[in-house]
Amino acid sequence: xxxxxxxxxxxxxxxxxxxxxxxxxxxxxxxxxxxxxxxxxxxxxxxxxxxxxxxxxxxxxxxxxxxxxxxxxxxxxxxxxxxxxxxxxxxxxxxxxxxxxxxxxxxxxxxxxxxxxxxxxxxxxxxxxxxxxxxxxxxxxxxxxxxxxxxxxxxxxxxxxxxxxxxxxxxxxxxxxxxxxxxxxxxxxxxxxxxxxxxxxxxxxxxxxxxxxxxxxxxxxxxxxxxxxxxxxxxxxxxxxxxxxxxxxxxxxxxxxxxxxxxxxxxxxxxxxxxxxxxxxxxxxxxxxxxxxxxxxxxxxxxxxxxxxxxxxxxxxxxxxxxxxxxxxxxxxxxxxxxxxxxxxxxxxxxxxxxxxxxxxxxxxxxxxxxxxxxxxxxxxxxxxxxxxxxxxxxxxxxxxxxxxxxxxxxxxxxxxxxxxxxxxxxxxxxxxxxxxxxxxxxxxxxxxxxxxxxxxxxxxxxxxxxxxxxxxxxxxxxxxxxxxxxxxxxxxxxxxxxxxxxxxxxxxxxxxxxxxxxxxxxxxxxxxxx
Amino acid sequence: xxxxxxxxxxxxxxxxxxxxxxxxxxxxxxxxxxxxxxxxxxxxxxxxxxxxxxxxxxxxxxxxxxxxxxxxxxxxxxxxxxxxxxxxxxxxxxxxxxxxxxxxxxxxxxxxxxxxxxxxxxxxxxxxxxxxxxxxxxxxxxxxxxxxxxxxxxxxxxxxxxxxxxxxxxxxxxxxxx
Numbered sequence: 001x002x003x004x005x006x007x008x009x010x011x012x013x014x015x016x017x018x019x020x021x022x023x024x025x026x027x028x029x030x031x032x033x034x035x036x037x038x039x040x041x042x043x044x045x046x047x048x049x050x051x052x053x054x055x056x057x058x059x060x061x062x063x064x065x066x067x068x069x070x071x072x073x074x075x076x077x078x079x080x081x082x083x084x085x086x087x088x089x090x091x092x093x094x095x096x097x098x099x100x101x102x103x104x105x106x107x108x109x110x111x112x113x114x115x116x117x118x119x120x121x122x123x124x125x126x127x128x129x130x131x132x133x134x135x136x137x138x139x140x141x142x143x144x145x146x147x148x149x150x151x152x153x154x155x156x157x158x159x160x161x162x163x164x165x166x167x168x169x170x171x172x173x174x175x176x177x178x179x180x181x182x183x184x185x186x187x188x189x190x191x192x193x194x195x196x197x198x199x200x201x202x203x204x205x206x207x208x209x210x211x212x213x214x215x216x217x218x219x220x221x222x223x224x225x226x227x228x229x230x231x232x233x234x235x236x237x238x239x240x241x242x243x244x245x246x247x248x249x250x251x252x253x254x255x256x257x258x259x260x261x262x263x264x265x266x267x268x269x270x271x272x273x274x275x276x277x278x279x280x281x282x283x284x285x286x287x288x289x290x291x292x293x294x295x296x297x298x299x300x301x302x303x304x305x306x307x308x309x310x311x312x313x314x315x316x317x318x319x320x321x322x323x324x325x326x327x328x329x330x331x332x333x334x335x336x337x338x339x340x341x342x343x344x345x346x347x348x349x350x351x352x353x354x355x356x357x358x359x360x361x362x363x364x365x366x367x368x369x370x371x372x373x374x375x376x377x378x379x380x381x382x383x384x385x386x387x388x389x390x391x392x393x394x395x396x397x398x399x400x401x402x403x404x405x406x407x408x409x410x411x412x413x414x415x416x417x418x419x420x421x422x423x424x425x426x427x428x429x430x431x432x433x434x435x436x437x438x439x440x441x442x443x444x445x446x447x448x449x450x451x452x453x454x455x456x457x458x459x460x461x462x463x464x465x466x467x468x469x470x471x472x473x474x475x476x477x478x479x480x481x482x483x484x485x486x487x488x489x490x491x492x493x494x495x496x497x498x499x500x501x502x503x504x505x506x507x508x509x510x511x512x513x514x515x516x517x518x519x520x521x522x523x524x525x526x527x528x529x530x531x
Numbered sequence: 532x533x534x535x536x537x538x539x540x541x542x543x544x545x546x547x548x549x550x551x552x553x554x555x556x557x558x559x560x561x562x563x564x565x566x567x568x569x570x571x572x573x574x575x576x577x578x579x580x581x582x583x584x585x586x587x588x589x590x591x592x593x594x595x596x597x598x599x600x601x602x603x604x605x606x607x608x609x610x611x612x613x614x615x616x617x618x619x620x621x622x623x624x625x626x627x628x629x630x631x632x633x634x635x636x637x638x639x640x641x642x643x644x645x646x647x648x649x650x651x652x653x654x655x656x657x658x659x660x661x662x663x664x665x666x667x668x669x670x671x672x673x674x675x676x677x678x679x680x681x682x683x684x685x686x687x688x689x690x691x692x693x694x695x696x697x698x699x700x701x702x703x704x705x706x707x708x709x
Contacts, residue, residue, distance in 0.1 A: 170584065214572050382584040390579045417603045419580065419596065477600070480580055 008141035008170055008383050010375025011127050012178070013120060013158065015074040015227060016200030017342065018042045019369055020127040021376035022135075028182065028373045033130045034526070039368050040130075044122045045069040046109045047525055054126035057527025063259045066094035068109050070119050072229065075201045077116040077161070078154030078506075081105050085225065092262075094255045104506070115507060117157050118515050121164035126524055128165060142167045143379040145371050147202040148174035149222025149396045151442045152454045152484045153506070159481065160507050164515045170382045172481040175199070176206035177217055177393055178374025179340040183365060184210040185377050185389065191335035192218075194323075196353055196361075197371075198316065199341040201227035205320050207327040207334075216392040219326035219415045221319045226312065228269070228343035234308040235265035239280065239298055247294065249286060257286050264296065272305045273346040306348045313352050320356065326415050331357045338362050340370055392417055395478050397452075402439035406448050411476050414444070421477040425491065431467045435460040438474060440484065454484060455506075462490035537591060540578070544594035551622045551631050552605035560619060564610065571606045578602060608633040648690050655684035659691060666698060674698040 012019045017039040021030045032038045037056055045058035046068045053061065061069040072089070079085055081099045090097050100106035100115065107114045124144070131139050144167075146158050155172050162169035176195035184191070190211055197204040204222040208215060239261055240251045251257040264282045271278035282296040324330060337357045343349060344367045353361055381387035394415045400408035401424070412422050426436065436459050443451025463470055471491040478484055489496045507515065553560050556570040578599040586592050608614045614633060621630035650656035662677030678695035685691060 211572065214575065216572075382581060385582070385585050387582070390575055390581055392575060392579075413607075416607055419600050420603045420607070421600050422604075 006141070006383050007135070007139055008143065008379035009128070009131050009139055010178075010372050010377070010379045011124060011142050011144045012175070012369075012372035012375060013074065013123060013127075013144055013146070013161075014042055014200055014371075015072055015202065015229065016042060017368065018123055018127055019372035020130055021369070021372040022131060023376050023380040028376050030369045030372060031131050031134045034133065040123075040126065041071070042074065042120075042123050043069060043071040044073070044119055046112075049525075051523045051525040052122055053525040053527050054123055055527065062094070063256070063263065066256060066259055067096070070095050070107055070109070070114075072201060073107075073116055073119040073123075075229075076105050077120060078151070078157035079105060092255075092258060094259055115511070115515065117161040117164055117507060117512075118519065120158065120161035121515070121519050122522065122524075124161055124165035124167060125519060125522070128167060129524055140166070140168055141170055141379065141383070143171045143173050143375045143382070144169055145173045145175045145178050145375050147197075147199065147222060147224060148176050148204040148206055148220040149202065149224050150482075151397055151452050152482070153452065154224075155481060155483050156506055159483070160512055163512055164519050166516060166520060170379060172483070173375055173378055174204070174206070174217075174220070174393060174396075174482070175371045176204045176220065176340060177208070177215065177391060178371045178378065179338055179365075180206065180208045180210065180215055180374070181377050181391065182370045182374035183338050183362065184215060185374075188212055192329070192333055193336045193338060194320070194334050194357065195338045195340055196316070196320070196344065197340040198343045198349065199227050200343070201229050203227060203316050203319060205316070205323045207323050207329060213389045214392065215389065217394045217417075218329070219323045220394060220396045221323035221326065222396065223315065223319055226315060228341070230312055231269055231309050231343060231346075232262060232265040234312070235268050235300065235305070236261050238300075238304075238308060239265065239296065242298060243296060247288065249288065249294070251286060251296075254286065260285050261296075268300050269305070269346070272300050272302055273348075276302045278305075302347070309348065313348060317352070317356050331359075334359070336362050338365060338370075340365075340367050342368055393480070393482070394418060395420070395482055397442040398444055399476060399478065399484065400441040400443065400448075400451060401474075401476075402441060402448050407446055408441050408443075408448050408451060410446075412478060416478075418478045418482060419480050421475055423473050423475045426472050426474060427468050428465070428470050428472075429467060432464055433467070433470075434464060436462075436472060436488075438486070438488075440476070440486065442484075457486050457488075459488040461495055463493055463495075536577075540591065540595055540598065543598055547598060547601055548631070551627075552609055552618065552633070553622075555601055555605040556609065562609075567606070567609050571602070571610075574602045575599075604632070650681060650685060650688065650691070652684045655681045655688065655691070657681075658684070659694070662694060662698070666694075666701075671698050671701040675702060 010021045019030060019039045021028060030038050040055040041059040043058040045053040045061040045065055047053055062071055075085055076089055080103045082103060086105055096108040098106050098108050105116055107119060128139060142162060144158060144162050146155055159169050159172055176197045179195045179197060180193060192209050195206045202224045203226040206220040207218045209218055244250050251261050260282050264280050268278040268280050278300040280298045280300060284293045285296045286294055288294055337353060337359060339361050350361060395418050396414060398410055398414045399412040401411055403409050412420060438457045440454045440457060441448055441451035442454055445451055462472055472488055473491050474488045476486055487496060556574055558566055558570045578595055580596055580599055583592060583595050608618050618633045650659045658677045658681035662674045665674035665677060675695060675698035678691055678698055682691045
């Protein structure tokens with residue numbers, strides 16, 4: 001057992017909800033906040049008095065204090081300003097998304113500008129303080145989970161968020177792997193399993209082989225643009241179009257109406273999943289041109305809901321096909337299927353998953369808490385030299401280097417076990433060349449434009465010679481966090497330079513330092529219990 | 532951590548660049564896939580960096596990291612039948628020292644290889660395919676004609692040449708009657 005000082009917590013930093021867990025007296029325990037809530041909305045609301053409200057009570061402010069309340073920040077973290085996801089968010093989010101330096105994304109609240117890691121750091125600060133309240137002492141170390149399909153930019157940004165929150169991030173852990181760990185840990189089973197992880201904003205599928213003390217990820221695949229939020233959007237569109245037909249008013253044109261609509265849609269999704277139908281009623285959603293206050297009333301049946309989202313559900317199975325193929329398996333080779341993430345409570349998901357995999361899903365696993373629990377197990381074992389299980393995880397995306405003409409060359413294949421490294425020799429392109437520039441990408445296309453650029457890496461200080469004479473060996477490493485590091489060396493002189501690939505739009509060390517101080521100064525407001 | 536392990540790890544790190552993947556995983560060159568997997572698990576149990584996360588940064592930690600990366604590299608190569616066959620030929624060959632670390636042909640090279648196999652021009656491919664069909668049907672003279680035609684489009688394709696010669700030989704040995 002770790003010393004109290006050394007206690008490391010497990011944090012599931014979700015798109016919609018977050019959860020925190022520790023190992024206490026050998027038991028994995030989810031820590032509730034002072035209101036007894038075990039999951040916390042990943043919503044950050046900046047109050048008038050300068051304090052910051054995080055969690056379920058902040059969620060109510062999405063409507064009442066819309067401009068100053070940030071939600072679904074995970075959809076934007078580690079993305080470029082010009083990406084589709086950012087454009088989509090700008091259309092629906094009531095808070096102000098602006099462009100920062102080097103194509104980065106920033107959020108403006110009143111006169112303050114925040115980077116995405118700073119926003120996520122406030123959620124992490126709340127998770128940290130929930131545990132500190134519970135234990136009565138400070139905690140400094142954590143394992144933070146990310147979707148398995150997150151690229152290097154998104155992983156780096158999440159790690160930065162942890163550092164800004166004053167946490168020593170022991171590991172960036174993949175969510176489905178954490179789920180599998182919570183499921184199989186200490187059970188002494190030998191199984192091949194699939195973890196179907198549908199979260200608020202992302203979908204992951206991982207295929208694992210579990211042995212006595214080993215958790216080997218055979219393959220992983222995902223879609224970082226698909227989650228429970230998209231199910232809400234379908235209901236929202238249906239409600240808005242119904243209202244438009246009936247009253248001639250498009251609720252989506254006003255961001256405040258849109259938020260009420262969104263909230264009603266999320267509730268309807270949960271109700272329809274639990275009760276088979278949902279009564280939707282929003283009083284005073286808008287005013288008609290004559291100033292008359294109007295209500296929204298509708299009833300959503302399960303059959304109707306299923307029709308709306310069927311294509312989204314089907315999309316997840318395309319991704320499952322891909323993962324099984326990479327693992328050289330069929331559904332028949334699997335012993336068990338585990339569901340992770342709130343939306344997997346929906347009957348449409350449960351029946352479709354059962355049908356696709358041809359087996360019942362594992363019962364007795366809480367899809368909202370299992371990821372945080374897995375993170376806590378890993379956090380604990382990283383602190384314990386005598387721990388005797390180990391995780392063999394993989395990199396989800398192919399690592400590539402940009403070549404001439406807008407093409408890329410494969411360096412490390414997707415689904416390769418990590419940590420791993422690969423070296424490649426390059427040479428200069430003209431006489432007397434002093435610098436070489438290497439562009440690094442992740443993705444499955446040989447065209448650079450269809451991959452995600454991770455960064456540009458400049459190397460100088462090698463011997464200067466004629467074109468093609470100097471040989472530079474570049475080593476690409478993916479570490480156990482799935483984060484990419486690059487080093488280069490002059491083959492002849494052995495001179496080395498190294499740098500972790502930093503997203504050009506990412507935070508510099510100085511920025512992280514400033515953000516960390518700002519985060520430490522921020523006071524978390526204590527809300528009230530959510531009804 | 533026990534001292535014996537530390538000595539073993541440091542010694543292994545010293546000679547790492549002289550070992551082939553079979554030696555890294557401590558298995559024979561004809562190990563079966565389950566043997567490869569269990570060797571990989573055994574090696575992971577000993578060297579996975581998670582086991583050493585509390586170890587202070589330094590030479591030993593770096594060496595363990597380097598060893599484990601090589602273990603992963605070995606596993607990726609040996610678990611794949613195609614790669615493994617090529618790798619085994621590489622390390623048994625005269626250039627063993629240069630080929631201890633498996634380098635996959637780049638995508639362009641693979642494409643080129645495949646093109647050479649079936650032809651890089653549409654006409655060359657057409658005659659080559661027709662020739663293969665003739666071979667399968669034991670019409671060797673027709674096959675030779677088709678391979679020769681294919682070679683007029685791609686005179687340097689080694690695969691076309693080999694097939695033409697093969698067909699030529701078979702014609703000489705053909706004693707069937709009609």
